[in-house]
Amino acid sequence: MNEWLTTILILLPLGAALVVWLLPLSSQAAGSLALLAALAEVGIWINALTRFDFDAAGIQFDRQQTWFDDLGVSYHVGVSSLSLWLIGMAVVVMAAAIAYAFWTGRDRPRAYFGLMLFLTGAVVGVFSAQDLLLFYVFFEAMLIPLYVLVGVWGGAGRLTATIKFVIYTMAGSLLMLAAIVVYGLSEGTFDLVEGADSDNAWVFLGFVAAFAVKAPLFPLHGWLPDAYRESSPEVAAVLSGVVSKAAGYGFLAIAIAKFEEPAQDLQPLLLGLAAVGLVYGSIVAFRAPDVRGVIAYSSLAQMSLITIGLFALNDLGSTGAVLQMVNHGFLSAALFLIAGVIERRAATGDFARLGGMARGRPALATVLMTTGVIALAVPGSTAFAGEFLILAGAFDEGWGWAVVGGVAIVLAAMYMLRLISAVLHQQVGTSVPDEALDLRPGELAVIVPLVASLLALSVWPAAITDHLSF
Amino acid sequence: MTKPTVDWFALTPSLSLLAGASLALLGAVLVPVVARRLFAAVGAALGFVAAGVWAGLLYSETPNASLEVSDAITRDRFGALAQIVIAGAGLLAIGISYGHRTRAEHVGEYYALLAAAGAGMVFLVQANDLMTLFLGLEWFSICLYILCAIEIDLVSSLEAGLKYLVVGSFGSAVLLFGSALVYGATGELEFGAIARELENQGLLNDGLVLAGLAMILAGLGFKASAAPFHMWTPDVYEGAPTPVTAFMSAATKAVALVLALRVLVTAFPGEQELWTIAVAVIACVSLAVGNVAALVQRNLKRMLAYSSVSHAGFMLIAVAANNELGGRALLYYLIPYGAASLGAFGVVAARERELGERVTIDNVAGMGWERPLLGVAMWIFMLAFAGLPLTGGFVGKFYVFAAAYDAGLWWLVLAGVIATAISLYYYLAVIRALYMRMPDVQLAPAGGSPPREAVLQGTVLTCMAIAIGSFFAVQPLIDVAEKATAQLPF
Numbered sequence: 001m002n003e004w005l006t007t008i009l010i011l012l013p014l015g016a017a018l019v020v021w022l023l024p025l026s027s028q029a030a031g032s033l034a035l036l037a038a039l040a041e042v043g044i045w046i047n048a049l050t051r052f053d054f055d056a057a058g059i060q061f062d063r064q065q066t067w068f069d070d071l072g073v074s075y076h077v078g079v080s081s082l083s084l085w086l087i088g089m090a091v092v093v094m095a096a097a098i099a100y101a102f103w104t105g106r107d108r109p110r111a112y113f114g115l116m117l118f119l120t121g122a123v124v125g126v127f128s129a130q131d132l133l134l135f136y137v138f139f140e141a142m143l144i145p146l147y148v149l150v151g152v153w154g155g156a157g158r159l160t161a162t163i164k165f166v167i168y169t170m171a172g173s174l175l176m177l178a179a180i181v182v183y184g185l186s187e188g189t190f191d192l193v194e195g196a197d198s199d200n201a202w203v204f205l206g207f208v209a210a211f212a213v214k215a216p217l218f219p220l221h222g223w224l225p226d227a228y229r230e231s232s233p234e235v236a237a238v239l240s241g242v243v244s245k246a247a248g249y250g251f252l253a254i255a256i257a258k259f260e261e262p263a264q265d266l267q268p269l270l271l272g273l274a275a276v277g278l279v280y281g282s283i284v285a286f287r288a289p290d291v292r293g294v295i296a297y298s299s300l301a302q303m304s305l306i307t308i309g310l311f312a313l314n315d316l317g318s319t320g321a322v323l324q325m326v327n328h329g330f331l332s333a334a335l336f337l338i339a340g341v342i343e344r345r346a347a348t349g350d351f352a353r354l355g356g357m358a359r360g361r362p363a364l365a366t367v368l369m370t371t372g373v374i375a376l377a378v379p380g381s382t383a384f385a386g387e388f389l390i391l392a393g394a395f396d397e398g399w400g401w402a403v404v405g406g407v408a409i410v411l412a413a414m415y416m417l418r419l420i421s422a423v424l425h426q427q428v429g430t431s432v433p434d435e436a437l438d439l440r441p442g443e444l445a446v447i448v449p450l451v452a453s454l455l456a457l458s459v460w461p462a463a464i465t466d467h468l469s470f
Numbered sequence: 471m472t473k474p475t476v477d478w479f480a481l482t483p484s485l486s487l488l489a490g491a492s493l494a495l496l497g498a499v500l501v502p503v504v505a506r507r508l509f510a511a512v513g514a515a516l517g518f519v520a521a522g523v524w525a526g527l528l529y530s531e532t533p534n535a536s537l538e539v540s541d542a543i544t545r546d547r548f549g550a551l552a553q554i555v556i557a558g559a560g561l562l563a564i565g566i567s568y569g570h571r572t573r574a575e576h577v578g579e580y581y582a583l584l585a586a587a588g589a590g591m592v593f594l595v596q597a598n599d600l601m602t603l604f605l606g607l608e609w610f611s612i613c614l615y616i617l618c619a620i621e622i623d624l625v626s627s628l629e630a631g632l633k634y635l636v637v638g639s640f641g642s643a644v645l646l647f648g649s650a651l652v653y654g655a656t657g658e659l660e661f662g663a664i665a666r667e668l669e670n671q672g673l674l675n676d677g678l679v680l681a682g683l684a685m686i687l688a689g690l691g692f693k694a695s696a697a698p699f700h701m702w703t704p705d706v707y708e709g710a711p712t713p714v715t716a717f718m719s720a721a722t723k724a725v726a727l728v729l730a731l732r733v734l735v736t737a738f739p740g741e742q743e744l745w746t747i748a749v750a751v752i753a754c755v756s757l758a759v760g761n762v763a764a765l766v767q768r769n770l771k772r773m774l775a776y777s778s779v780s781h782a783g784f785m786l787i788a789v790a791a792n793n794e795l796g797g798r799a800l801l802y803y804l805i806p807y808g809a810a811s812l813g814a815f816g817v818v819a820a821r822e823r824e825l826g827e828r829v830t831i832d833n834v835a836g837m838g839w840e841r842p843l844l845g846v847a848m849w850i851f852m853l854a855f856a857g858l859p860l861t862g863g864f865v866g867k868f869y870v871f872a873a874a875y876d877a878g879l880w881w882l883v884l885a886g887v888i889a890t891a892i893s894l895y896y897y898l899a900v901i902r903a904l905y906m907r908m909p910d911v912q913l914a915p916a917g918g919s920p921p922r923e924a925v926l927q928g929t930v931l932t933c934m935a936i937a938i939g940s941f942f943a944v945q946p947l948i949d950v951a952e953k954a955t956a957q958l959p960f
Contacts, residue, residue, distance in 0.1 A: 068865075068944040070798070070952065071872060108839070133868065137859040144858065147898070151906045159906060163898075170894050174887045181871045181883060 005048050005061040006077040009087065010125045012041055013094075017117035020110055027109040031102035034113035038095035041120060045091050052084055054467045059130060059193060067134070072189040076130040081468050082322055083127040086249055089329040090127065090242045092453060094120040096446050097234035100337055103442040104344070106153060106232075115145040119238065126246045132180045132190040135254070136173070139210070142243055143169055146235070154230040161226035168223040172213030179206025183258075192253070197260055204262035207255045208270070214247035215303040217270075218277030228296035233340025236292065240299040241333035248303070248325045251310045252318060252470075263313060270311045271397070275404040277304035282411035286418060291339040291349040294419045295332060298375070301408060302328045308405060309390035315470065317393020323464050324386030327374075327457065331383065334371045334450040338364075341443050342423060345436035356428030361438040365424050367447055374454050376416040377409055382457035389465070474540035479531070480596065481543075482524035483553045487560075487589035490517015491582040498578020507568075507577045514581035515564045521592055522557030525550045529950075535957040537598055541660045544598040544732075547954040548797070552595040552728040555804050556721050559812060560588040563717035565929030566816045569823065570713050573623070580620055584717065587613035591725045595732075599659040600649040603729070607645065607693065610725070611638050614718060618710040630709025637702035638692065645689025651682030652737075661737035674740045683738055687730070687748060694726035695775075696752050696782040697759035704763075707775035712822055715771060716815030719778045720808035727785045731800060735792065735958050742792055749790040750882055756783030757889035764896045770818050770829045773896060774811070777855055780889060781807055784870055787882050791873035797955030799869035802947055806862025806940045810854035813933030817848045820926055831903045838904035843927060845904050847934045852897040854937045857890055862940030 016037035020030050052060060062078025079087065098116050106112045122145070125138030143166065151162040182203050184190040198204075213220045228236045256263045281301030288294045306328065309321030341364070342357070343349050358365035377383040387409060395402040439447070457463065478485075493513030501509045528550040535546035563584065587610045594606025615638065619631020653659055655678040656667040673679050691699035707715045734745050760780030767773035785807075788799040821829045821837065821844075838845030854863035867890065874882040940947060 066945065068948050070795075070948055071869075073944075137864070140859045140864075144853065144860075147901075148905060151902060159902065162902070162906075163895075166894060166898060167891070171891050174891050177868070178871065178883050178887045181868065181875050182880070185872055185875055 002051060002061050003063045005044070005051070006079055006128045007063055009041065009044055009048065010077065010121050010128065012044065012121070013037055013117040013124070014121035017114040017121065020117060021114040025110060027105070030109045030113050034098050034117055035095070035102050037117055038091070038098045038120065041091045041124075042095050045088050048079070049084065049088065052079070052081070054081060054469075057469045062130060064130075067131075071184065072191065073133045073184075074131050074191065075134060076191055076193070077125070077128045077134070078130050079128050080253075082252065082470070083249065085322060085326055085464050085468070086245055087124055087127045089326045090123045090245070091120065092449070093241045093329055093333040094123070094238065096333060096337065096450055097238050099446045100234045100237075100340065100443075101232070103446060104340070108152075112149070112153060115149055119145040119149070123242055123246070127249055130192045132184060132192060132195070132254070135192070135250075136177060136180055139176075139246060139250075140173060142246065143173075146239065146243065149235045150227060150231040153232050153235070156230070157226060158230045161223075161230040164223040165227045168213050168220065172210040172220070175206045176210035179203045182206075192258070195258060198258060199261040200259075201262040201265065204255060204259040204266070207250065207259070208266075211247040211250040211255065212273070214250075215244055215307065216247075216300065217273050217304060217307060218280055218300070219273075221277070221300050224300060225293065225296050228299070229290075229292050233336050233343070236339075237333040237336035240296070240336065241329040241331075244299065244303055245325050245329055248306050248310065248321065251307065252321070256310065256313065263311070267311055267313060267397070271308060271394075271401055274304040274307040274311065275401060277301065278308065278404060278408045279411070282408050282415060285415040286411060288415075289351055291342060291351070291354070291419065291423065292336070294415055295335045295339060298412065298415060299328070299332050301412065302332070305387065305390060305405060305408060308394050308401060312390070312393035312397050312401070314393050314396055316389055316396065318470055319465050319468055320386050320389025320391075320393055322468055323461055324383065324390060326464060327383045327386050327454065330450050330454050331371060331375050334367075334447055334454070335375065337447050337450070338368050338371065341439060341447075345433075346429065346431040348431045350431075351422040352429075353431035354423050354429040355426040355432065356424070357432055358424035359428065363439040363444060367439065367444075367451060368420060368424060370451055371454070372416045372420045374458065376413040380458060382454060382461045385458075385461035385465070477538035477545060480528065480538045480545040483521040483528070483557070483592040484589045486520035486524055487517045487585050487592060490514045490520070491585035491589065493517070494578055494582040494585060498582070503574055506574070510578045510581040511564055511568050514585040515561060517585040518557045518560040518564065518588060521588065522554050522561070525553035525557060525592070529554070529954075537660075537662075541662075542599050542602045543593075543596040545596070546957040548728075548732065548957055549596040551801055551950060551954040552724060553592040555724055555808060556588060556591045556595070559717060559720040559724065559808050560584065562809075562812045562816075562929050562933060563713055563721075565925050565932070566716050566812065566819055567713035568925045569923045570711060570819065571823070573621075576620060580617070583613045583617050583620075587617065587717075588721070591721055594725055595728050597729065597732075598661050598736075600653060601659055603733070604642070604646055604649060607689075608642055610722070611642060611693075614638075614714070614722070617714045618706060620714070621711055626709040627711060630706045633702055633709075634706045641689050641692025641699065644685050644692070648682040648685025648689060651678050651685065655679045655682065661733060664737040665739055668738070668740045680741070680744070683741060683745065684748070686733065687745065687752075690726050690730045690733070691752060694723050694730065694782045694786075695779055696786055697756040697779055700756070700759065700779045700782075703779055704772045704775040707778070708769060708771045712771065712815055712819040716812045716819070719774070719811045719815065723778065723782060723785075724804045724808060727782070727789065727800060727804075731789050731797060732958065734789065735960060739959065746790050746792050746877070746879075749786050750879060753783045753786035753790055753882065754885050756780060756786060757885055761889050761892040765892070767896070768830045768832065770831065770834070770900070771815070773831075773900075774814055774818070777893070777896070778811065780893060781855070783889065784867065784886060787874050787879075787886055788870045790879060790882065791877040792960070793873060793877050794952075794955050794958075794960050795869070795876050796873035797958055797960070798948060798951040799866070799873040801951040801954060802862075802869055802940075802944075803866035805947060806854050806866050806937050809933040809936035809940070810851040810861070810863060813847055813930050813937065814851040814855075816926060816930045816933065817844050817851070820844055820923065820930070823923070831899060833909070834900070834903050835907040835909040836904075844930060847930045848904060849901050850934050850937055852900050856894050856897040860941055861937050863937070865941055865944050
């Protein structure tokens with residue numbers, strides 16, 4: 001059973017996607033089936049969590065099957081403690097996103113829910129692939145449903161958004177493919193477990209290019225504002241919450257793990273880019289004119305902060321980065337879904353026409369306040385724990401990096417508080433009608449689990465930090 | 471002079487296709503008009519099936535390569551495998567042709583010529599001397615010239631036929647001239663003997679031989695539509711009847727590239743330093759020209775034509791690698807590429823029949839939602855062309871890059887990567903049109919909904935199954951290709 005667990009985690013949503021696509025289901029049936037599959041996926045993940053042996057290092061639940069042997073490529077999947085946590089975050093966020101779409105209702109539901117399920121399978125695949133080519137396959141497979149999800153169900157500027165998104169991402173990924181070819185042929189295997197360390201800086205940069213676009217890192221974030229603004233809220237939630245973590249995972253599990261020497265040599269470059277992105281993202285987030293703009297650029301800042309933690313190249317920094325990846329997954333998903341419910345009520349996300357929404361809407365106010373306060377890393381929150389560890393790790397590499405990080409945390413407080421007050425407080429906005437109701441039970445049922453996960457982690461961040469091995 | 475012994479078994483694929491052609495022609499005379507189309511199509515299809523089966527037998531019964539019929543043809547697995555690919559392409563092309571608006575009085579000739587072209591192709595991939603090489607090349611080319619012009623009431627079809635005839639003949643003439651030069655220098659026609667004489671007589675740097683080699687390469691480049699020998703491709707692909715275009719894009723290219731690899735490694739191993747660079751340069755030019763020109767096309771057939779130029783570039787990378795991995799890469803690449811190419815032109819044919827006009831990016835808008843099967847299929851074919859995962863196109867590109875890197879040609883890997891990135895723009899433009907745009911005006915099909923074309927849809931579905939299936943079944947395909955390339959003298 002154990003050796004099949006990872007495969008089941010990958011294939012269950014893919015199989016469900018096929019069923020949703022091929023069977024002539026009604027809108028309700030397609031949505032319920034998709035939600036059921038997504039919840040089953042969470043269930044399987046919990047099962048995996050209970051079976052996982054945290055005292056043992058390395059890959060568990062692994063299964064290897066030759067794909068083509070002349071180049072040493074195989075279907076090799078398994079989970080490490082790192083991937084286990086990221087998969088957990090991913091399946092919960094995906095389930096929330098599917099539930100939100102079901103609640104809101106989408107045109108052409110079979111196509112839509114099928115794509116969401118397919119995306120779930122691909123994301124789990126990325127986090128569990130132990131063969132480089134297989135990793136690449138899943139990494140690219142994420143792009144295909146995202147392309148359509150943004151391009152068909154997105155807002156008015158969706159076509160430009162998808163073109164930018166795909167061209168940026170693919171340019172990075174193709175460089176990674178070239179790097180994979182070079183690494184695999186010179187090592188004689190594409191297996192991540194067997195493959196030895198490499199000191200080829202060009203190959204390292206090929207991997208970095210792909211992950212830097214996906215994260216994104218400054219200055220490769222050109223696709224981000226359009227993609228996050230034009231997609232539907234749950235797709236934006238998945239993009240910033242889940243898909244961007246594939247980059248963080250790739251940095252840690254491939255770029256840093258297999259290229260120790262180049263990573264060490266190029267550490268200043270990456271820390272520098274991340275520091276610029278962190279400050280730049282925070283400032284733009286502070287000046288953004290709408291809800292999604294703040295969340296989008298805060299996402300850029302947060303991913304940069306996570307990259308600082310990763311490229312501190314010490315356990316402290318990596319542990320903080322992993323915790324923060326999980327935190328930010330829940331946080332930005334919750335924030336984008338809240339942005340979605342705000343837009344549903346006010347038909348706009350512009351701060352100029354929002355405001356005063358707290359009056360008469362206690363549930364919305366509570367949810368947004370809680371999420372926002374955790375996002376600005378108030379002491380005692382799990383984001384505080386994550387950022388503290390990252391800064392501690394970065395401090396070891398030079399106090400300058402930690403100062404930049406500290407400044408950014410102050411900026412984070414500024415943009416989050418601005419978001420909260422512009423939406424909830426101040427004058428009642430012109431676009432906020434009195435009859436716009438508070439959060440409905442369906443919306444609460446989607447968002448509260450995400451916030452609850454954050455609160456639970458705030459109580460016990462060691463659940464993750466003590467159960468990680470690199 | 472003794473009579474050569476003929477290994478009839480080695481010739482069975484050609485012979486069965488000739489039999490299929492004869493059957494179709496007989497039908498044109500003997501069968502009443504109502505059943506003629508079905509009879510001719512089935513006759514030609516039987517020819518292709520028989521050729522495929524015989525080629526399969528040939529593959530399994532040929533553990534060691536041998537020269538047959540006075541060393542004029544090679545009996546080996548490399549050729550047999552290429553024959554299977556051609557037979558498959560021909561069969562699928564018949565599926566696309568079946569619903570095509572061919573004039574009733576020409577339907578017998580149409581299928582007969584298709585089978586005869588197939589016969590020439592399966593003969594050509596076995597060629598082992600310069601005479602059979604030229605014979606096979608002209609054999610299938612002449613059939614294709616006529617097929618391109620078979621819709622005599624359409625000016626575009628006639629124009630395509632004429633252009634192909636003029637430019638194609640020029641290509642053949644160049645190849646013939648090159649063969650003459652090589653023969654003049656070495657006094658040999660047979661590939662292996664040429665290689666030996668080049669070595670023995672110290673002719674490796676002989677101007678005559680080098681000019682001959684360059685001209686043979688150029689002649690094959692015309693057939694493979696590799697840039698800068700591609701000028702005919704967009705016009706001919708656009709003007710020719712779509713099923714013929716489909717067949718040409720898959721089969722002609724396969725034949726020309728497979729043969730190029732065979733000629734280069736068996737006849738000119740001594741010149742490999744030169745021709746690997748030459749082929750690599752042609753590959754780069756093809757990638758650049760094909761991709762950049764495809765970016766601005768609105769007509770789908772033209773776009774696919776330029777895309778086929780760029781794919782010739784990818785496959786030439788595998789040839790330039792000049793190693794067994796490259797041979798495997800080429801043979802593997804042909805399968806998803808051929809399926810995607812036939813399938814994509816099949817979808818274009820379906821849309822063409824529905825609208826009664828040329829298919830452009832604009833008039834496929836929203837088609838993905840109206841025609842789910844064709845839409846999804848087209849989507850898959852575009853992903854296969856672009857080399858995205860879950861299609862064999864991805865594995866094909868991966869193999870090509872691996873072969874190039876293995877041969878030390880890392881810059882070709884980089885060129886391929888850049889070309890792939892550019893190509894995404896126009897492949898995704900098709901998906902964008904299919905799913906993300908709605909037609910400006912409702913393009914009502916003339917005369918109500920078109921009849922369901924079960925044959926065409928079945929063909930497209932088969933192509934889709936091959937494009938996806940080749941992604942999962944890499945190991946068996948590579949095993950077969952490995953045994954085939956092992957019989958080439960790398």
